Amino acid sequence: MSNQKLLSTQQSNQETTLLPIAAETDQRVTESNETATRVRLKHVLLLGGLTAFAPLSTDMYLPSLPAVSHDLSATMALTQITLTACILGLAFGQVVAGPISDARGRRWPLLIGIAVYMLASLLCMLAPSVAILSLLRFVQGFAGAAGIVIALAIARDLYAGSALARCISLLMTVNFLAPIVAPVLGGQLLTFTSWRGVFVMLALLGLVALLASAFGLSETLETSHRQSGGVSATLRSFRGLLVNKRFVGYALSSSFAFAAAMIYISMSPFVLENIYGLSPQIFGLLFGINALGLASMSQVSGRLVSRVSPQRLLIGGVVALAMAGLALLVVVITGIGLVGVLPLLFFLVASLGFIAPNATALALGTTDPQTAGSASGLLGMLQFAIGAVIAPLVGLAGTSTAVPMAGAIAAFGVVALLTFFVFCRPAPVR
Incomplete structure (x- = not known):
């Protein structure tokens, strides 16, 4: 009988080693399954909402691009810069906010970033020109980046191993709900207000995030685990990450996949509305349907990760992306029309549900907690910056x-696949 009890105790200990660390305690603890489920849900909802700053800031604005171009008397290429500026802000803000959170803790840098995001959103509403709007959009993205990078760093504080992969998959699922709602909401806002009303909505969403973080988030990085040394320590962290072949491989392969997604995001309003004649409302609906496929595949990935390695799930997503991009190029060249374009765009976007969470978990899994913020920031910077530079070109x-659009998406899908095989293929998989 005692042997059975000992065996049961050992099994229980093994099962709890992957459970999350309670946010309220700043130390690794073992929790019961009921407590772990409750805490995990809290983490997923709050952190997932914070990572949604990027899709909310870009996707809610997408149906307004033609209206902004007309209202501010700017060309479509110049109007796209307002989107690119936000994406660049999201990119470079992460590489700043991440190291700051490693040195100062997670909570206060997060709250300050959200507050600045709210202010920048309100100022965007008043922008009189594309130039000023682009500048303010950069500030908006730069501040909002704190939500993304610090949320992922908090996840790294709380989880490890396959639990981290499951957590990030769930965060991405919440994150990917934003592209479902945002473009539909953005399109509907245009029926009774101008594009400026979009930024009022973003400021209100920022207020919700600020209140939720202030009252629902405790500090997760112990003082003893914080990084000291200022700029020199940050540079050492980045140097260590850049010579980490596996981190670089996961970061670059996912970044090239994100570049394909950025091209789709920035070009699809003009292609689907101006070339294929869809209304902003129909475009927003179709964009939301594609995002639903993305969220669904992220959820599937989270369920599979306990049985299939994140490495295999990642390669499956990258292969699907490359195939969808090449097929889209063929369909566009042959002039098949929307009947061929729309399903392939759905398939292309859905493939990112396997790529994003697994690449992020694998990349962060190569680091230690002391540099989680820097790693998350560098990863996010690469993912956003490459796409932000390529999309306007x-x-x-x-x-x-x-x-x-189709040619660039196909090219980056193939490059992402080649990058994975060059840097990451030797990893053992089960």
């Missing part, structure tokens, strides 16, 4: 045909 190729 694709726009310069013209919006009178869908070929530039």
